[in-house]
Amino acid sequence: MARFIDELKRNAHCGELRAQDENREVVLFGWVASYRDHGGCVFVDLRDREGITQLVFDPNREGHGNLPRTAYELAQTLRSEWVIGVRGLVVGRGANKNPRLATGEIEVHVVELSVFNKAETPPFEILDELDTSEEKRLQYRYLDLRRAPLQRTLRTRHRIHQTTRRYFDDKGFLELETPFMVKYTPGGARNFLVPSRVHPGKVYALAESPQLFKQLYMIAGFDRYFQIVKCFRDEDPRLDRQPEFTQIDVEMSFVSQTDVFRTMEGLIFRLWKEVLGIDLHDLYPSGRFPEMPFEESMKHYGNDKPDLRFELPHTDLTSLVIEHGGGGIPFFKDIADKFRDGTYRRDLPAQIVKALRVPAQVAGQSLSRTEVDKLEDFVKGMGAKGLARAKVDLEGNWTQSPLAKTVTPEMRRAINQAVGAGDGDLILFQFGKESVVQTVMANLRVHLAKKLKMIPEVGHGGQFKFLWVVDPPLFEYDDDAKTWVAAHHAFTRPHDEHVGLIDKDPGKVLCHRYDLVLNGFEIGGGSIRLHDPVVQAKVFAAMGIADEDARQKFGFLLDALRFGAPPHGGIAVGMDRLAMLMAGAESLRDVIPFPKTQKGTDLMTDAPTRPTADQLAELRIRVIEPPTS
Template structure:
């Protein structure tokens, strides 16, 4: 008589749970056939579920189960009942359950499987496109299942920690008002309000500030956000963040809470005790030394700013291109590749190609020879001994070191040198291509400028958002010298990734008005964009601030995944499509008419 699996006979263990302590027990396991071996009598399978594998043997003395086992193929979904036996000398140390096997007395096939388009194994050799097209099969693989189980644990730990620190988990709308500026929004047409659109929230920013006005004091949310931006390794159109806002706090109070959360996550997930408080670095120091505000501190290769030195030597220094860059209000930077990590001539030539791909016109370089002479460089023909000596001293250059130079517009030089620094570090084996390499370098980058200058429009723009509080001592310069104004904004950085960012908010209407003036936002425009928040801030708004941590990036770093697509269950491709479901797809004309929207075909090329 067939065993009534599921209805009466329930699963007793997972496929990764049984040990020698279970020998002699009757057990019931459910899962998928991971592999199958027929030894000319006994049939062996490895049964798999999300927790691991268990070897199951079907002997001829259990005739019905043995006969059915002969029909099993990979990825059949089955249930078995049997007794746990020792594997004796045949222990498999690579399996958690390697000490035992289950001799099956009963077997049922819940569902058969067609041959899968790729093998369900840890190191699958198939294209990402094929895996994403069959993501439900890709998600059966051990690495992805372990990653998503880690993610689930992180969600639970976050809620536990935040609840323990008196935060309320409150929800905010996904569909809100479209406000131009900032990240590009996804728009949703409103059927009930013809010609009007909702915007999918790029963050809960304004709503969480309203929670503070409402007196909830401490808010958090693990929330989905949406941005219609070009995709890359660490960016998806929909992403998840741990969103936090607090009233009556300083920047230090927020740092303490976030450091505690990250310490808990690393402690519970990896068993590591992350030292706190984290290092802090001024924004301008970060830009000078590393070229960006998210430096990877696992290795050196710091930049040396030579702008003042070039200015001091002037045109007489013998390097006209560097002098011209300084005259045009640009900067000059250098980076030293140490002699003990020497690159070949061919490898250093390839660095120039990399610099060009990052936007540079080229890459000046020089090798330091005996007595500080420069070799392998056209710069050596014209540079004066005095300037060469000064640069060598500024760079602390030794014989055999390779000097790399970049000069020109400040933003471009920073970008090229920042990318070059990481590229060289990977080339020299100072850091792995991806993953932590066992090092975790947390950092707060603080005191950035409130505004950034837009060269195209010749106007000032908010570097973060218009509700960031400036330093009190810089308020007098809001309207006279905006570029001088620093603010209470901060990013938390890990191994070269920005894993979170936030600010202390503006709650003073007078200062808020001056910030809008500096941005060229007139009162009418401000009310159109932010009227509801400006009104709310008039009614006893408390001092407040917050931060958002990128959950996807945290999972990617904690699990050593190669990209965000490996930590999101159903991600989009580089072009923003879902090859499994076919999204985005066409919509029929009837539905478009109901939404008062017309689809206009692209013009023929």
């Protein structure tokens, strides 16, 4: 071994050798991916992070004394995942080329072999495609990471990091750090708490984002800041969420919303070019992404992150239902009756009616009646009570629908016209509480697109549809607390023309907040910050936050804003989500080296663990055990 490490240095990687390297002497290090003894020669596929090279151990090779036979005899003992080093000659494979390997034109005839480490039989094979459960792969993540697909995604992630740093450095940004352990401030996601031994009974919070500190950098005069930073949120994990994640965090002084957009579009164009080799100017010649008002996004797609790779927009029928007094449909009449003289009763939860037209055939696909019936189970899984539907015939009549028995002809014609339904089309309805209807219809739209082969089940399918969603409400009404709360955070700047509405009609106040959306995923979000203390006080008042309460929660930032805060704004882009979409991966866990499970656990290290009695005593913490059933 000492000869290989000390004298024989690696001079090539396993995935880089080609026909032009023939007759070159190489030293390779790596893992035994496969072993085949053909009775006169031993063949080994050697793997490292760059790929695979076939090794040949021929005991009768001449010109190297007894070295080839010694290497051959040692090679007969090799097993899968042993770590070895070899010295040998690159030889062309002639007619025996392997088109499945990038190095398939050559093989390396080994004259010298060293075994660095033996390996036990792994719990699963290290293959590109395998059906081993994700739980098992996460338990042995270091083995899973040897697989080429994961190595490719992590290389993509690395290139995103490096390109991002070069881009922002070129643009005059400073890469500055912010603390992880901070003061808990309410209003965002749930924080992880860190108890302090030095200050018994007190806790730090792990930062869910650098938001307040990056604003302090602007007040300090640093003008342009960025950071690739870890953030922490004690939330339920899901497909595109992890308890610890990475952001590309950006803040700028003396900028408008448009300035932020142009800066981030420049980053995205450069990432796609340098990492994926795709020039987004072919899709967006102006170098800019389209913008869509929040209200329009909610109306047509049910959320603020629409996937624009396909159509299937929603149609809001609420006004139509009111106009027709329900149109003979009992459920619709209940909603219409909530209006008196055309004025919505604010004492009742907001309710709406939405429809989605499924064309008779899309991309050569259509829905059978059985598949339509299964859609009802799908929406019930999201909290819907059911899924009303109607199939339209040549005359515009509704068939295969219980609504057909009571709907008035006028209402039926009006709905057909509103959604653009014709012969063979299917209309799907949702009605009830606005938040539920929007969520159900948004997810149903994407579910149908996958079922009808309009988009792939996983990955981008070669399509990249970017969108800025802009001008959302500053406030949203909390039905439980019976008060207005910040839809994003309390330091978002309202539109100048809406400042007068803050204390009169908060629900109509729009703000300079924005989300960058790609293929139905929010990859970034930010806002222009509120730096005017007078308007800030009005925002707090609308939320029912008294001066004393505001100082207790945000005192250090409020103090800083009084010492010459410049106009500023920024954005945070989810690095993990960006890498997932660029790599075409199935979930965030495929682009994070050591991720947590859906339950937020680490199967490899068995975290989280119970603290010992001594640890609890030192921190002066008592654990309350959950009640036993």
